[in-house]
Amino acid sequence: MLKEALVRLGAPALLRALLGGRGTIxxxxxxxxxxxxxxxxxxxxxxxxxEQLTGLLDILAAERIEVVGLDEALARLAAPHAGRFACxxxxxxxxxxxxxxxxxxxxxxxxxxxxxxxxxxxxTAPLWWYALDQAIARTARLRLPMPEETEIPCGDRAAKERAFALAAGFMLRATPEQAARLNAALVERHGADPAALAARHMxxxxxxxxxxxxxxxxxxxxxxxxxxxxxxxxxxxxxxxxxxxxxxxxxxxxxxxxxxxxxxxxxxxxxxxxxxxxxxxxxxxxxxxxxxxxxxxxxxxxxxxxxGIGPADGPAAIRLKLAGLANPLAARG
Structure with missing residues (x-):
């Protein structure tokens, strides 16, 4: 509701002048x-x-933001005057x-x-985020090398959320060897099937x-x-x-x-x-x-x-992101 109110008050136009830069990826x-x-x-x-993707494209058209490729984005950033764009x-x-x-x-x-x-x-590179999702959904206790052997209770929804956050956080800083051991544990102990996941999703x-x-x-x-x-x-x-x-x-x-x-x-x-x-x-x-x-x-x-554009981003959120609101410091040109 706050985002919709900001859009109704004309915030995107003001923010775009301050933070919008030349384009958005x-x-x-x-x-x-x-x-x-x-x-x-x-x-x-x-x-x-x-339908959300086509709605996004409709918003870009309504805002007169041209969708371009990355090479064109490079050219427009180097040009002294170029129209607004999105990639x-x-x-x-x-x-x-x-x-x-x-x-x-x-x-x-x-x-x-x-x-x-x-x-x-x-x-050959496992979809560990999907394998972890499946393993935690069907077990009451997770046992994984992170890097030491760690047992994580997964009895209720809140515990499962904590378990996923803990294991995912480890994978974002794991060495290849540590990641391989955790992926192997998901297969051997929790029934993950990397080939089936790849065939389904990729x-x-x-x-x-x-x-x-x-x-x-x-x-x-x-x-x-x-x-x-x-x-x-x-x-x-x-x-x-x-x-x-x-x-x-x-x-x-x-x-x-x-x-x-x-x-x-x-x-x-x-x-x-x-x-x-x-x-x-x-x-x-x-x-x-x-x-x-x-x-x-x-x-x-x-x-x-x-x-990033996700399922929670309605038209108001998209317009504010295009105006540069999400991260003002990164948006400065």
Missing amino acids: LVLHRVRAPDPDLMFEVNQRNSIPP LTFDDGYRDNHDTLLPILAARRVPATVYVAPGLIDG MTWDMVRALAASPFVEIGAHTLTHPPLAVLPPAAAAAEMAQSRARLERETGRPVRHLAYPYGTPGTTGAREAALAAELGFRSAVTTVPGTLGRRHAAECHAWPRH
């Missing part, structure tokens, strides 16, 4: 209805239904990006970038190639195995970025010019990762730190902010 993941098999809000938060980006490589998103983009004739992690497509390579062949989709790199890059040594972090690009280019036959950091938060991504992305020749790299793009981002193009 929007980060989404999935285009589908809520999944009844997933318990935790954080896993539902990454999905919006198709649509989708992370990970989910199946509905092919089944639902692609037809919407084609019908509306708007571009988007889909950042793909090859390991998630292959099933695109096939044929689907990735179909997206890459569309004039409305650019495929971007999202590392090879979707790790929190900050925990890796520099050479390993660079290899994750470079090998992701190389595999995607082999599979699609198209150049891969842009990168999204997995998770993209200050704890998982920082100045070191931005320097590595620049050294590897990526034209841009995006975080999940909220904010809009200003003049300085023409040069600082390897740590671009993105506003």
Whole structure:
């Protein structure tokens, strides 16, 4: 109600003049209805239904914000005068990006970038957030190496919420070896099936190639195995970025010019990762730190902010995000 009141009072126009910058990158993941098999809000938060996406496109059109690709965003940031723009980006490589998103983009004739992690497509990088969701939903006690053996009660909903938050927080700072041990425990002790999860949720390579062949989709790199890059040594972090690009280019036959950091938060991504992305020749790299793009981002193009769009974002929330409200400090140009 507060957001709607702010919009009625004309706040977006005022905020846009102060904080709106030149453009906005929007980060989404999935285009589908809520999944009844997933318990935790954080896993539902990454999905919006198709009608919400088309509503978002209607708002952008009404606000006279042109949807452009990332190369055009770079050009507009470098130009002295350019119209307001937004970029649509989708992370990970989910199946509905092919089944639902692609037809919407084609019908509306708007571009988007889909950042793909090859390991998630292959099933060699487990969807631990979904495996953890399933394990906690059906057990009263979780036992996981975090990194020491830890037993976590999961008897009621509140306990399950705490268990998920604890285990997910560990995974965002886990080394590859620690993450592998936890994933193995989810399989051996709690019945997780990484191959089945990948088959259900992720695109096939044929689907990735179909997206890459569309004039409305650019495929971007999202590392090879979707790790929190900050925990890796520099050479390993660079290899994750470079090998992701190389595999995607082999599979699609198209150049891969842009990168999204997995998770993209200050704890998982920082100045070191931005320097590595620049050294590897990526034209841009995006975080999940909220904010809009200003003049300085023409040069600082390897740590671009993105506003997240989730199922709770109605028209008022979207207009305020486009105006730069979510993170004023990041929005300054």
